[in-house]
Amino acid sequence: MIIDKKPIKTPLTPIKSRLFDKYQVNVWVKRDDLNHSTVQGNKWHKLKNNLLQAKKQGKDTIITFGGAYSNHIAATAAAAKAEGFQSIGIIRGDELENEPEKWSNTLTTAFNNGMQFKFISRAAYRQKEDASFLSSLQNQYPSAFIIPEGGSNQYAILGFKDLVKDINEQCPEWTQIYCAVGTGGTLAGLIHFSQILQTQDTFLKPYSIKKILGVPVLKQGEYLALQIQNLLQDSENIKVKKTNNMTDINWKLLTQYHDGGYAKQSAKGKNFQHSFEKEFSILLDPVYTSKMVYAFYDQLKTGKIPKGSNIILLHTGGLQGRKTP
Template sequence: MLKSPLFEDANIEVFMKRDDLNHPEIQGNKWHKLKFNLEQAKLQNKTTLLTFGGAYSNHIAATAAAAKLYGFSSMGFIRGDELQNTPSKWSHTLKTAHLNGMQLHFLSRTDYRLKSQLNFQHQLQQSYPDAWIIPEGGSNDLAIAGLQTLATEIDQQCPNWTHLITAVGTGATLSGLVRHLKMNSAQTVLGVATLGSGDFLKTDICRWIQNDNDWVAEKNPKNWAFLNLENPIRYGKITPEIELTQQQFRAEFDIVLDPIYTAKMVLGFYEALSKNRFPPNSKIILLHTGGLQGLQTLTSDPF
């Protein structure tokens, strides 16, 4: 439980689920999203993990680390072909992935947009038959299934929560939580989008959540929503507001936040608190999704 006069004045209780402590090398939601993908890759006798991401992608770093740890080769298709011949401009994320053995292939933004198309996926699988292909952000049905463990932990550790707040990249973590948590009508999962307002993710989120014939009957469709920042921050951009949020949170609670995801999530929480979005007696869980390798990210516009 996080103790603060601000929370006492608002008559709320605030907790942080420290999922950044769940795995020594593949921390946070990335471990949940990758674990069943790793199992399936082994079962299919694949030798390489192949995936996609931007220059600041925690998923790229996590996949490279997982591949090294579990005996796979790894390949990352990275958005931004201007980086191909300029390794000196690579982000810490890319450098770390490369040091962990990941082969980096840089795509133009036009080609990168094709990553989810069936023809592109088919050609990629033909070119790399020994590769297990994981979508951007590690977000697929196996990832959604992997989040059941996290949902169960939350249900057991703090069953009477009213609001659960998480950062949102691709939407898979939010989807997996909504799908697996034992929620009632008084509980809401709130997502702070790290890229724009998050509206473009709603189709994928609804598909992942409703990949269960009983979902509509059992769950309130209003039990999740986006909690948008007052001034949306471009993905990978570290602003003075983000830096201040990191500094103040660490000073008050001795907890380190990454600048790409968790600091944005916490900033969104404080903005909502300042607007009295949380009724008295609310029990709020802030989900720390890890990504602390992002602390080394360069302060610049995203590639």
Template sequence: MKVLNQQVRLPILSEKKISLCIKREDTLHPFISGNKFRKLKYNLLHAKEIKATTLLTFGGAYSNHIAATAYAGKENGIKTVGVIRGEELVSKWQHNPTLAFAKENGMEFKFISREAYRQKNNSEFLTNLQLEFPNSFVLPEGGANDLAVKGCEEILTERDADFNVVCSAVGTGGTIAGIINSANKNQLVLGFPALKGDFLKEDICKFANNTNWELINSYNFGGYAKVTSELINFINSFKNETSIPLDPVYTGKMVYGILDLVRKNYFAPGTKIVAIHTGGLQGIKGMNSLLLKKKLPLINE
């Protein structure tokens, strides 16, 4: 499966003598795009091997993972259950584009309180869920487990060996762990977390075998799913100039950060960068409905 490395041509890159390509993992599949395709690949194979009849997983109202799991389940003939954070969504999910899409593709929902959701890794909580949904294979939030990391190790190929720097957005840490494991030792892997906090480093270390990586924590725009007018304007401007769409939660923040670092001379002249487009474009619709309520600019779809 060949994924295009799309060259970005912007004046700031020419001025600083930096090469930037976007690896268009978002084009892997129309509905299971980017890192979700990679993360689900071996988990689906394992679920079939153990003859599980249901995939059970976790996510919030606009989760890319929830949407992708629902479609992957339908495509592979396996039932899906989404444990969704927020009891208030019980009567509102029909108006949420991500959840409506998941339901259309056969996902059953279990809405729980935010307090209960914090127990999602608790063994007793998981045992009770498996009693409620027998013969289910449990995928963690965001899909990050050993099998997901194995899938993400396939993102980089021999064609990417010439790049000095590999950049990835970071959510739960599974994707970047796979990239770290498959990167050449002379490549630097930079992660751009979408969340605030230092806990991610520990999570990544559970799966990552190498040490040639760093996290850049300056571009989360206030935390997970938080956006500003500046970020939205950047995403729209970048798409107009390059034809590459970015999502507001992950890839938009990463590319904003990369170009800001270029401006600040973080990279030596001649550096070749590849940034992984991890998908997530399905979330734009839902984000726009929130931006509309906040009277903020909308993201061009």
């Protein structure tokens, strides 16, 4: 079950390296890939309130959007199955419709969990947020609850309260969180609740500045800044009065680490991923978390991270994406 499942306090695993000693930083991996067997990481947080809303509205089907390598597609199929919903995935690109042998492991995983696919052209897919397109889709499937691409909406953001609370309890003096970014919902959730929830060290440090660094995994990710701002503005209870104990949050997108674009990975990127996994025995996914971790390493080596920093690398799951068709 997803909706009724209590949040799991996932490990905050310290990782040690001579490189980290050289630059005098402390580093942890927040192992949110361990929060659920099939709805891993940020997808569990994003989907639980969406599914609860679908049940409240009496819907029996979940419709959502994604590409061939979308962790959200795989997670939605698994979550819908667990909660007794049918699921339909509107997939970007119609070239795979009649060639299931070329499907990614992510698509195959979703299909095996009962998701029906509707492959559409890239031109048609660009209408996924258009009001008339969504109205037509709702009319076609009146008993369906429609979740946007990546699951990023106000219900998704509200699902990150427990994660931020968990992080604050495990490492009250964190200074930076690095997070991969696809559609911006996870980053918005982290920002929102990091501003609201007090850390445990406020009696020692009445006013501290923390940073959340988002690493877009697709080219030209600058547009996501506005999307994240809009998500924050649309969220419930987003207005927060600052007090002397308020934790100030600076956030920034690091758009230069896409490594060729969405679901692309260079030989350099692959070598980095393999090296990290060998050193720390923590598996990464090539679409999201590997690029995020690489960004952190590059930032560290280029002097962009102050000495004494306490850095958390958020592992958002998606490990089904490691496998090839």
